[in-house]
Amino acid sequence: MDRQEVAEKISTMGEVDILVGIPSYNSAKTIAHVVKAVEAGLFKYFPHCKSLLVNSDGGSTDGTMEAVRDTTVDLESILIDRKADQFRKFVTPYHGIPGKGSAFRTIFEIARDLNVKACAVVDSDLRSITPEWIELLIKPVLEDHYDYVSPYYMRHKYDGTITNSIVYPLTRALYGKRIRQPIGGDFGFSGRLASFYLTKDVWETDVARFGIDIWMTTTAVANGFRICQAFLGAKIHDAKDPGSDLSAMLHQVVSSVFNLMEEYAGVWRDISKSEPVRTFGFAYSVGLEPIHVNLNNMIEKFRMGIRDLDVLYRAFLPEPLLESLHRLAEAPKNRFLYPDRDWVRTVFYFALACHRRVMSTEHIIKSLTPLYLGKVSSFVIETWDSTADEVEQRLEELCLAFEKAKPEWIELWDERQ
Amino acid sequence: MENLLEKIITEPLKDFLQRLAHFLPNFLSALIVFLIGLLFAWVVKAVILRLFKLLRLDALSARSGFTEALKKMSVKDPPEKLMGRFFYWLTVIIFFIVSLYLLELPAIEQLLEKLLLYLPNVLVAVVILVVGFLLANFLGRTALIASVNAGIGFAGFLYRTIKIIVVLLAFVMALEQLGIARSTVVTAFTIVFGGLVFALSLAFGLGGRGIARRYLEKRFKVNDEDENNEIRHI
Numbered sequence: 001m002d003r004q005e006v007a008e009k010i011s012t013m014g015e016v017d018i019l020v021g022i023p024s025y026n027s028a029k030t031i032a033h034v035v036k037a038v039e040a041g042l043f044k045y046f047p048h049c050k051s052l053l054v055n056s057d058g059g060s061t062d063g064t065m066e067a068v069r070d071t072t073v074d075l076e077s078i079l080i081d082r083k084a085d086q087f088r089k090f091v092t093p094y095h096g097i098p099g100k101g102s103a104f105r106t107i108f109e110i111a112r113d114l115n116v117k118a119c120a121v122v123d124s125d126l127r128s129i130t131p132e133w134i135e136l137l138i139k140p141v142l143e144d145h146y147d148y149v150s151p152y153y154m155r156h157k158y159d160g161t162i163t164n165s166i167v168y169p170l171t172r173a174l175y176g177k178r179i180r181q182p183i184g185g186d187f188g189f190s191g192r193l194a195s196f197y198l199t200k201d202v203w204e205t206d207v208a209r210f211g212i213d214i215w216m217t218t219t220a221v222a223n224g225f226r227i228c229q230a231f232l233g234a235k236i237h238d239a240k241d242p243g244s245d246l247s248a249m250l251h252q253v254v255s256s257v258f259n260l261m262e263e264y265a266g267v268w269r270d271i272s273k274s275e276p277v278r279t280f281g282f283a284y285s286v287g288l289e290p291i292h293v294n295l296n297n298m299i300e301k302f303r304m305g306i307r308d309l310d311v312l313y314r315a316f317l318p319e320p321l322l323e324s325l326h327r328l329a330e331a332p333k334n335r336f337l338y339p340d341r342d343w344v345r346t347v348f349y350f351a352l353a354c355h356r357r358v359m360s361t362e363h364i365i366k367s368l369t370p371l372y373l374g375k376v377s378s379f380v381i382e383t384w385d386s387t388a389d390e391v392e393q394r395l396e397e398l399c400l401a402f403e404k405a406k407p408e409w410i411e412l413w414d415e416r417q
Numbered sequence: 418m419e420n421l422l423e424k425i426i427t428e429p430l431k432d433f434l435q436r437l438a439h440f441l442p443n444f445l446s447a448l449i450v451f452l453i454g455l456l457f458a459w460v461v462k463a464v465i466l467r468l469f470k471l472l473r474l475d476a477l478s479a480r481s482g483f484t485e486a487l488k489k490m491s492v493k494d495p496p497e498k499l500m501g502r503f504f505y506w507l508t509v510i511i512f513f514i515v516s517l518y519l520l521e522l523p524a525i526e527q528l529l530e531k532l533l534l535y536l537p538n539v540l541v542a543v544v545i546l547v548v549g550f551l552l553a554n555f556l557g558r559t560a561l562i563a564s565v566n567a568g569i570g571f572a573g574f575l576y577r578t579i580k581i582i583v584v585l586l587a588f589v590m591a592l593e594q595l596g597i598a599r600s601t602v603v604t605a606f607t608i609v610f611g612g613l614v615f616a617l618s619l620a621f622g623l624g625g626r627g628i629a630r631r632y633l634e635k636r637f638k639v640n641d642e643d644e645n646n647e648i649r650h651i
Contacts, residue, residue, distance in 0.1 A: 155649075156649075158648045158649070159648075159649040160649060160650075160651060161648055161649070161650050162650045162651055163651070183651070245566070245567075246566070246650060247562070247563075247566040249650060249651060250650070253651070291648070293648055297568070300568070301565075301566075301568055304565055304568065304570070304572065305565050307573070308561060308564075308565050308572040308573045308576070309561065309562065309565055311561075311576075312558065312561070312562075315479075356476075357476065358479065359479075359558070360555070360558075363558050363559070363562060366562045366563075366566065367562050367565075369562075369565075369566045370565060370566070376648065376650075380648075
């Protein structure tokens with residue numbers, strides 16, 4: 001089905017109030033559960049709205065699209081009345097560069113063409129999605145006129161360490177909104193915002209491939225749209241790509257953040273402090289069962305990085321910071337502490353190196369991996385006996401360190417090379 | 418006697434004066450062209466400097482690691498300045514050659530013809546060397562970062578080895594382009610490179626069997642430990 005055919009089919013549907021998009025690629029095993037949760041959520045919480053489920057597929061060969069078409073939910077068994085059948089499904093392959101961003105583009109286009117009031121997108125590999133997710137992602141848009149609903153999952157203290165140590169503190173310090181999980185993956189947004197996303201010329205870039213989550217969040221924040229968070233509970237999903245290594249993952253996430261930092265330099269320069277965003281949903285904590293962390297291996301990789309990558313770091317890290325990192329590399333495990341101030345400076349000088357194009361961006365960001373492992377190790381050592389609230393408090397301190405250092409960044413960012 | 422004097426002194430003197438009369442105007446025009454060339458070379462240098470400044474050659478070179486490579490060869494000047502100097506001397510040499518042609522001396526003409534035919538080889542050799550240095554830096558860095566992130570202990574050694582091999586390869590290709598001891602250089606490179614690989618294979622396979630075993634065991638063990646690491650980065 002090409003774009004023209006999609007547009008023709010869509011034009012026969014008339015107006016739709018709510019659209020829920022599911023991007024997919026070879027997710028036949030898990031997508032049926034997601035479709036059921038979405039359908040149940042729409043029937044339960046929005047029975048009087050015209051709603052549409054769109055599956056935007058990247059050419060699955062395992063029967064994902066068929067699974068979406070064939071799946072129906074037994075509403076009676078979950079005590080939901082099928083009042084008026086205003087629910088429809090639309091399954092289409094997306095076009096363009098393979099990636100989640102291209103799948104989203106198709107969803108945005110359909111939302112715009114149908115003049116949709118509220119949209120949500122959820123991952124196709126979710127195992128913990130419930131009908132309540134749809135309520136929490138859609139209602140703030142429909143009833144409170146928010147434009148963007150960011151997800152807030154309850155996670156183990158050592159889950160999402162890239163988010164906790166880089167993405168959350170950096171986006172918060174830059175754009176002044178405390179969005180706890182800016183790369184969550186499941187979002188709600190208004191039809192107005194979907195149309196705005198489509199005006200941006202990013203669909204042939206890395207945004208189309210892998211950076212769509214942080215791009216959506218940052219674009220919404222930096223352009224002054226109304227933002228809130230929805231507490232969705234735990235997020236359990238299939239491992240995306242067990243073969244992908246940490247440095248590739250770090251490169252994908254951090255390069256997206258740094259690219260946006262470049263694009264919105266004019267916006268974040270004028271923001272001096274952060275403010276909380278409204279959070280919907282019933283918050284609760286998850287248990288902190290002990291998990292296995294291989295500290296020795298992570299610290300060893302940090303030491304190896306300091307020893308062998310020193311030749312690269314000297315091109316963009318300042319001497320005092322390098323000295324401090326070398327001292328840390330020599331410290332024994334029980335005194336291994338990567339101070340927040342040093343970490344903030346590390347992240348910023350890496351961003352600055354990308355801004356000044358000191359060398360290839362991929363080389364710069366992939367060389368951050370050992371230092372990131374050092375910070376994670378230090379965090380694990382510091383918080384091993386901490387409760388979830390204590391860990392959040394510790395992260396708050398890190399965020400404040402990022403915010404405190406911001407004036408110095410602005411000066412360096414604007415300085416000519 | 419008179420005849421003899423004419424043959425020994427007068428005729429050669431006349432001949433010399435005739436030749437000098439023919440040569441002097443040529444020499445003067447050659448000198449004027451060369452002086453104009455010097456002046457023109459200054460203009461070219463100024464234009465080139467401005468052009469490369471606009472193109473931000475220094476930043477580009479720093480990014481690609483070329484400046485770092487130059488520093489290691491004790492070249493302290495930035496690439497923009499080097500390019501200005503290169504084009505200055507290129508213009509001077511071109512005008513010098515044109516001046517020499519104006520002298521109309523057969524021996525010099527033959528020599529210049531050979532030189533002109535050889536010049537493209539020099540330019541190609543320079544390009545090969547520059548590309549070689551850039552490639553060596555890029556590949557070296559890629560290998561270094563990848564091996565450090567994979568936890569390979571000899572990342573630094575790998576980095577230096579890859580850089581040396583690529584630079585050596587570029588150097589051999591440049592020498593081959595210049596036609597300097599073509600067969601000797603290629604043969605020497607083949608022997609040295611082949612020998613190096615053979616020696617490493619022997620050292621690792623025989624002498625370093627224990628190290629190889631320990632290394633592989635450690636690698637597999639590390640991988641197991643990695644799998645046990647339950648931290649979720651994303």
